Amino acid sequence: MNVRSFQLSDYKPLTELLEEVLTTECYEQTMEAFARQLSWDSDLVLVAVKDSEIVGMIIGTIDNNKGYYYRIAVSPEHQRSGVGKGLVTALRQRFVQRNVSKILITADEHNEPVLPLYESMGFATSDFFRAFQKLSIVTG
Incomplete structure (x- = not known):
């Protein structure tokens, strides 16, 4: 398995993966965040590739010098095989570099x-940022 930055040629297989794995509401929110993150910093959108097929993805972002894991998705046939942990580890390395x-x-x-x-990788409950509202909505 290879974990690398998102490339434009990944768009179609990546959106197909997200449609398969996520609920409709989650897919719509994720696609908004995905587009936003690509415009801000595409190096924090990673894909996992196995045998030339995208089998997973993770979106991260940095805000006020804090790194956030936003969304992770792994194809059902590759879940529980280390893909998720590989994505989390690779994004963590990007956060550390920054x-x-x-x-x-x-x-x-x-x-x-x-x-x-995340808990199996050593994260504690205190590392969970509970956001139950859309962060992109501006009020006022």
């Missing part, structure tokens, strides 16, 4: 099922 002060996991209602993955 000297973030703290790494947090966005724990919205869609990420609840994957929190045990």
Whole structure:
């Protein structure tokens, strides 16, 4: 398995993976965040490739010197095979290279099922950033 930065040629297989793995609501939110993150910093969108097929992806972001794991998705036939851990580890390396002060996991209602993955990698409940509202909405 190879973990690398997202490339434009990954768009179609990546969106197909997300459609397969995520609920409709989660897919729509993820695609918004995906587009936003690509415009800000595409090096924090990683894909896992196995036998020339995209089998997983992770979106991260940095805000106020904190690194956030936003969304992770792994194809059903590759879950529980180390793909998720590989993606988390690779993104963590990017955060460390950029000297973030703290790494947090966005724990919205869609990420609840994957929190045990992060816990198995040594993250504590205090590392979960519970955001149950859309961060892109501006009020006022």
